[in-house]
Amino acid sequence: MFRWLLGLIGLGLAATSTFAAEPVQIGVGYLGVAGSARSTLSLVDQPADNDGVAGARLAIEDNNTTGKFLGQRFTLEERRIREGEDAVQAATDLAARNGFIIADLPADALLKVSDALRDRGTLLFNAGAIDERLREADCRANVIHTAPTRAMLADALGQYLVWKQWKRWLLVVGSHDEDKLFADALRRTATRFGAKIVQEKIFEDKGGARRTDSGVTLIQRQMPVFTQGAPAYDVLVAADESEVFGAYLPYRTWDPRPVAGSAGLVPRSWDASQDQWGAVQMQNRFFKLNSRRMSALDMQAWTAARMIGEATSRTNSGDLKKVTDFIKGPDFSVAAFKGTKLTLRDWNLQLRQPILLVDGRMVVSVSPQEGFLHQVSELDTLGYDRPESKCKLK
Amino acid sequence: MQVEVRKQMSHMWRVGLLSGLVLAAAAAPAHAFIAYVSNEKSNTVSVIDTDTWTVTKTIKVGQRPRGIDFTRDGKFVMVAVGDDDTIQMIDAKTQTVVDSLPSGPDPELFAQDAAGKTLYVANENDNTVTVIDLEKRTRLGDIQVGVEPEGMTISPDGKTLINTSETTNMAHFIDTASRQIVANVLVAARPRFAEFKHDASEVWVSSEIGGTVSIIDPKKHEVVGKVSFEIPGLRKEAIQPVGIGMTRDDKTAFVALGPANRVAVVDVATRKVTKYLLVGQRVWHMAFTPDEKYLLTTNGVSNDVSVIDVAAQKVIKTIQVGELPWGIAIAP
Numbered sequence: 265m266f267r268w269l270l271g272l273i274g275l276g277l278a279a280t281s282t283f284a285a286e287p288v289q290i291g292v293g294y295l296g297v298a299g300s301a302r303s304t305l306s307l308v309d310q311p312a313d314n315d316g317v318a319g320a321r322l323a324i325e326d327n328n329t330t331g332k333f334l335g336q337r338f339t340l341e342e343r344r345i346r347e348g349e350d351a352v353q354a355a356t357d358l359a360a361r362n363g364f365i366i367a368d369l370p371a372d373a374l375l376k377v378s379d380a381l382r383d384r385g386t387l388l389f390n391a392g393a394i395d396e397r398l399r400e401a402d403c404r405a406n407v408i409h410t411a412p413t414r415a416m417l418a419d420a421l422g423q424y425l426v427w428k429q430w431k432r433w434l435l436v437v438g439s440h441d442e443d444k445l446f447a448d449a450l451r452r453t454a455t456r457f458g459a460k461i462v463q464e465k466i467f468e469d470k471g472g473a474r475r476t477d478s479g480v481t482l483i484q485r486q487m488p489v490f491t492q493g494a495p496a497y498d499v500l501v502a503a504d505e506s507e508v509f510g511a512y513l514p515y516r517t518w519d520p521r522p523v524a525g526s527a528g529l530v531p532r533s534w535d536a537s538q539d540q541w542g543a544v545q546m547q548n549r550f551f552k553l554n555s556r557r558m559s560a561l562d563m564q565a566w567t568a569a570r571m572i573g574e575a576t577s578r579t580n581s582g583d584l585k586k587v588t589d590f591i592k593g594p595d596f597s598v599a600a601f602k603g604t605k606l607t608l609r610d611w612n613l614q615l616r617q618p619i620l621l622v623d624g625r626m627v628v629s630v631s632p633q634e635g636f637l638h639q640v641s642e643l644d645t646l647g648y649d650r651p652e653s654k655c656k657l658k
Numbered sequence: 659m660q661v662e663v664r665k666q667m668s669h670m671w672r673v674g675l676l677s678g679l680v681l682a683a684a685a686a687p688a689h690a691f692i693a694y695v696s697n698e699k700s701n702t703v704s705v706i707d708t709d710t711w712t713v714t715k716t717i718k719v720g721q722r723p724r725g726i727d728f729t730r731d732g733k734f735v736m737v738a739v740g741d742d743d744t745i746q747m748i749d750a751k752t753q754t755v756v757d758s759l760p761s762g763p764d765p766e767l768f769a770q771d772a773a774g775k776t777l778y779v780a781n782e783n784d785n786t787v788t789v790i791d792l793e794k795r796t797r798l799g800d801i802q803v804g805v806e807p808e809g810m811t812i813s814p815d816g817k818t819l820i821n822t823s824e825t826t827n828m829a830h831f832i833d834t835a836s837r838q839i840v841a842n843v844l845v846a847a848r849p850r851f852a853e854f855k856h857d858a859s860e861v862w863v864s865s866e867i868g869g870t871v872s873i874i875d876p877k878k879h880e881v882v883g884k885v886s887f888e889i890p891g892l893r894k895e896a897i898q899p900v901g902i903g904m905t906r907d908d909k910t911a912f913v914a915l916g917p918a919n920r921v922a923v924v925d926v927a928t929r930k931v932t933k934y935l936l937v938g939q940r941v942w943h944m945a946f947t948p949d950e951k952y953l954l955t956t957n958g959v960s961n962d963v964s965v966i967d968v969a970a971q972k973v974i975k976t977i978q979v980g981e982l983p984w985g986i987a988i989a990p
Binding site: 329330333334542545546548549570574577597599604642643 | 764782783785804805806823824825826827828830839842844847848867868869893894895917
């Protein structure tokens with residue numbers, strides 16, 4: 265690995281003088297989980313096998329288009345670990361050839377990988393995990409987060425609901441851990457922005473299939489009854505990351521009320537329908553390359569790979585340390601078709617970003633909403649801010 | 659003589675200043691000009707009479723019209739209709755679409771050479787600049803550039819074409835004779851528009867996301883300066899420079915600041931902003947009247963055009979046009 269680093273430095277020096285010579289090679293690894301395609305309530309929402317990595321592939325192409333003018337050549341090495349396979353071993357293997365690794369891993373696996381690679385200097389990008397703790401108590405100096413957090417998503421939604429004057433929420437929470445975490449975030453949002461949770465209901469996951477031949481008939485009877493007798497509310501907010509009931513709620517609540525959260529109006533980092541701020545060109549490039557539309561995870565991986573390309577072009581270098589320092593430094597920003605430059609929160613390496621509110625067909629709004637002010641960046645009205653952060657980077 | 663002047667002033671093509679001096683000299687009394695505004699969402703071009711400041715006609719064009727300019731002879735208005743993958747030609751006399759040019763996919767902005775014979779088109783969708791023979795209206799070839807090419811300008815001597823690419827964040831300097839890239843200059847994020855000083859000593863490139871204008875020495879191919887913007891009470895992210903207009907004496911530049919809803923007045927010598935003019939919402943592009951008395955800006959979100967009195971540096975009028983007005987060209 266030392267030899268590899270030396271090689272990179274050498275090439276980096278050569279490239280600054282002339283780029284007619286051999287291009288600087290910049291290796292990017294992608295580490296994900298194989299066969300993790302979770303089952304969703306709607307067939308339409310079923311993620312593709314290459315969800316995430318497809319975005320990284322496009323960004324590598326974009327980087328290489330720029331790289332040909334600078335004498336830089338990007339490669340992407342993909343690795344999927346199977347159930348029971350050791351993420352640390354796979355990551356260490358990838359790190360032998362790649363200075364940068366984009367990870368779509370569960371929080372625990374990501375932490376193990378980041379600790380194992382710390383001394384190597386490998387820079388990790390968390391493209392998948394939205395857990396708060398990875399940016400708070402469990403934050404790491406070698407992990408940059410392009411995925412938003414639950415609190416950012418909840419705040420983005422909450423700002424819009426409050427702007428809309430839908431301040432009385434009926435909160436329905438699933439029975440799985442991640443549903444509860446999202447509900448925690450939504451409660452925090454309600455407190456911050458002055459909404460009121462008029463009642464909380466738990467939707468117990470009693471097992472059962474998501475696909476059945478007569479599902480609709482049953483759901484149509486169950487959901488009105490489940491939401492019957494609630495105190496007066498403006499909007500039903502569902503916390504159902506596990507995809508057990510959320511999508512069953514719209515049009516089926518006892519009272520005619522809109523649904524938001526895990527179904528209905530959903531906060532996401534990206535959506536296939538996002539076409540503002542020049543996004544159409546990228547959506548077209550993505551479709552051409554992958555023959556499908558672009559998901560939020562694709563965008564989070566695209567952004568990670570573009571951050572690497574942005575930093576290598578600005579520093580005109582492939583040197584890992586130099587590039588890493590630049591990304592973490594005060595002058596770094598990246599454009600990602602969201603109408604504003606994206607920068608890193610220096611206290612926990614979370615990417616600041618606008619969050620889209622989407623209904624599955626259209627972008628309904630983009631948060632932060634007008635009027636939510638901040639002394640540094642309005643993007644910091646989304647999620648945990650510097651003064652509240654428990655992160656100590658190490 | 660007119661031809662001579664035209665040649666000298668060839669670089670003013672984009673803002674429609676072509677033969678302005680001639681007109682200013684020949685037609686001493688206040689002259690009514692005609693402005694053409696592309697409305698990105700309406701799929702129309704609004705025609706504005708600058709005497710009455712009213713819309714006199716709305717021309718139906720193809721889908722998503724953006725870049726717009728006159729042919730050198732003033733007979734046609736060319737408008738890039740991105741979603742139809744072509745550039746349409748509007749007959750300036752009949753004010754109807756009469757022909758189209760073979761651009762690449764999703765044309766956005768374009769530039770033509772001094773003689774008006776060759777057109778260079780930035781195609782956002784496939785990282786190329788298409789070269790078109792304007793007389794034969796045929797495609798001559800493509801030049802590979804960075805990701806999402808957009809801004810286009812030609813040096814006053816016609817020898818260098820400059821294209822900016824939005825995701826690559828570069829200004830590509832292209833030799834028009836060989837059609838080869840001779841230099842690539844990194845600028846701040848999402849470069850959208852490029853403009854030469856009339857004396858050819860500098861190229862100004864606006865960066866929408868970077869929030870600055872980079873000033874490039876076209877001989878050394880280096881960024882030699884920057885124009886920064888700061889508006890009290892306005893968040894920094896809202897300052898997104900796009901269109902640039904420069905007075906003929908190269909003393910004053912106007913920079914459209916997008917969602918900041920302002921046009922910055924910049925002293926070219928010191929590269930400092932002297933004033934911010936409040937215009938409509940999401941101001942995109944601009945064009946001077948040939949006598950340079952007025953500067954018209956397109957305001958995307960408020961669906962109007964602001965008229966700036968150039969000498970007084972004041973907004974004097976707002977004209978309602980179609981939905982999401984984007985580009986503007988004024989008849990010579």
